[in-house]
Amino acid sequence: MITDITIGQYFPGKSFIHRLDPRIKIILTIVYIVILFINQGVFGFVLSIGLLAVMYLIAGIPIRMILKSLKPVIPLIIFTSVLNIFFIGGTVIWQWGIITISWEGIRLAVFMSIRILALIAGSSLLTYTTSPIALTDAIERLLKPLKYVKFPVHELAMMMTIALRFIPTLLEETDKIMSAQKARGADLESGGLIRRAKALIPILIPLFISAIRRAEELALAMECRCYRGGEGRTRMKQLHLGGRDAVAVGVMAACLAGVILMNLFLPTVL
Amino acid sequence: MPVIKTEHLTHLYSVGTPFEKAAIQDVNLEISQGEFVGVIGHTGSGKSTLIQHFNGLLKPTAGKIFLDGKDIWENKSEIRAVRFHVGLVFQYPEYQLFEETVYKDISFGPKNMGLKEDEIDARVREAAALVGLKPEVLEKSPFELSGGQKRRVAIAGVIAMEPKVLILDEPTAGLDPRGRDMILGEIQQYHQEKKNTILLVSHSMEDIAKYATKVLVMNQAQVYAYDTVEAVFSRVEELRALGLGVxxxxxxxxxxxxxxxxxxxxxxxxxxxxxxxxxxxxxxxxxx
Structure with missing residues (x-):
């Protein structure tokens, strides 16, 4: 069934990581990605992956969830690795015809794979431990300065919230409409490309109509509750920075400093 | 011979995860031709899952379903044919309408069956008349009709396939009392004319008592009772304990x-x- 797809992969919990301010979590995730990319040596990777492992342990996210989030990037990793291995010049260690493999190529391929994996695992940790609503809330706060250049920050955040809210609803709706049309003998599984595209019409039209209907109903319900944009709007849940946010920032800063120092003083190990 | 028969029918959701749950468990049923069966049960008792097995929309985890004595999953490629014999009208079926005109929408099912043009035409007109749609409505867009009219169009779309078994999942949900009586009356009339089998899922015990010849009570993924209206509704205390009532x-x-x-x-x-x-x-x- 379509509804098995999980979007917005929030994994509820009450751990240290879960309770961090979402704004801090977003910023720290960005810093973590920066760390991954400025790092040049083996020790830096040991440090950054160790940090990630510790964070996952604290958050209590099961290992299969991490594997699940890494699965979609495997093709990308294979692709970049192949490019790196075969097309980076340097000390040749193996040659066959025009195909050469260099030491630098292998090194870069391995480093790049680790970077991509750690990047995905790191940013997944953000979405695992932060509810979509908290996330859009934090994005709205972080983008607030853009208001001064007339960027519609609040509207954007509201759109994201609504979109996230309606993804499961629309998936369920799609499932229902598909069943209903199948019950009338719609054939969705056989035929060529054009026939299949045509077979989608009985599903897409009711789906669009219901999406528009829902949008109208929602707009009306929001207006009934006096929604009139972000101006002067207050929040039920105020975001507050606390002691644990300071701890998290400290740890990440130490990690960043450590990687920079390693780059400076241990540049040529491997 | 029963028109629909199930043997140890079981359906599990989320197999292999900690959330594994039986939607229906070991259901053994025999529904005879010509019966008007009222299906009652709590939300989540397995009614909807059960009826979606009858026309092969869901595949059982275990057990078998027989239509006219033939296992419907014996030949996977023929499952579409089963859906023409067992028509299923979902809850709020008006949301499945998509064609430009009412006529075209009702003919969607018969067209999928591969019938000839004149046969389709006859069936569309007959089905529309059965559910009380006037001929001039046929050329209108389904989206300009009222809610009750839309629902009639959707029901006609299934009736036009002339299924041996017609299953309706709460066809009167959200309608006013008059619209409800009219639609159920039309379904009863259709039943009397065609002598086919009807399964009606409803939360209204009054409607079930009024129209059905037999009652199927679902409770906690299992068949609690399948008997005549008198026999089922005489078990007042038990039904009350199930939270269903009489x-x-x-x-x-x-x-x-x-x-x-x-x-x-x-x-x-x-x-x-x-x-x-x-x-x-x-x-x-x-x-x-």
Whole structure:
């Protein structure tokens, strides 16, 4: 069934990581990605992956969830690795015809794979431990300065919230409409490309109509509750920075400093 | 021979995860041709899952379903044909309408069956007439009709396939009392004309008592009872314990009996109630 797809992969919990301010979590995730990319040596990777492992342990996210989030990037990793291995010049260690493999190529391929994996695992940790609503809330706060250049920050955040809210609803709706049309003998599984595209019409039209209907109903319900944009709007849940946010920032800063120092003083190990 | 028969039918959701849950468990049923079956049960009792097995929309985790004695999953490629024999009208079916005109929408099913043009035309017109749609409505867009009219179009779309078994999942949800009576009346008329089998899922015990010949009670993924209306609704206490209840009028008579009045409790319609009360008052002759 379509509804098995999980979007917005929030994994509820009450751990240290879960309770961090979402704004801090977003910023720290960005810093973590920066760390991954400025790092040049083996020790830096040991440090950054160790940090990630510790964070996952604290958050209590099961290992299969991490594997699940890494699965979609495997093709990308294979692709970049192949490019790196075969097309980076340097000390040749193996040659066959025009195909050469260099030491630098292998090194870069391995480093790049680790970077991509750690990047995905790191940013997944953000979405695992932060509810979509908290996330859009934090994005709205972080983008607030853009208001001064007339960027519609609040509207954007509201759109994201609504979109996230309606993804499961629309998936369920799609499932229902598909069943209903199948019950009338719609054939969705056989035929060529054009026939299949045509077979989608009985599903897409009711789906669009219901999406528009829902949008109208929602707009009306929001207006009934006096929604009139972000101006002067207050929040039920105020975001507050606390002691644990300071701890998290400290740890990440130490990690960043450590990687920079390693780059400076241990540049040529491997 | 029963038209629909199930053997140890079981359906599990989320197999292999900690969330594994049986939607229906070991269901053994035999529904005879020509029956009008009322299906009742709590939300989540497995009604919807069960009826979606009858036309092969869901595949059982274990067990078998027989249509006219033939296992419907014996040949996977013929499952579409099963759907033409067992028509299923979902809840709020008006949301599945998509064509430019009512006529085209009703003909979607028959067209998928691969019928000839004149056969399709005859079926569309007959189905539309059955559900009380006037001929001039056929050329309108389904989206300009009222909610009740839309629902009629959607029901006609399934009836036009002339299924041997027609399953309706709460066809009157969200309709006003008049629209409800009209649609159920049309379904009953269709049943009497075509002598086919009908399964009606409903939360209204009054409707079930009024139209059905048999009642299927689902509870906690299993068949709790499958019997005649009288036999099922006589188990007042049990049904109450399941949180389902009996028709209002039956409740009145049941309470009268509890209060010590010497009266029958197998009363399921107001008409019968009137007759009984008049008999009690010694005016039995006037009841007719």
């Amino acid at each position: 028709p209002q009028i039956t409740r009145v008579f049941y309470q009268l009996k509890q209060d010590g009045m010497n009266i029958e409790t197998n009363v399921y319609s107001v008409k019968r109630a009137k007759q009984l009360i008049l008999e009690k008052l010694g005016k039995g002759g006037d009841a007719q």
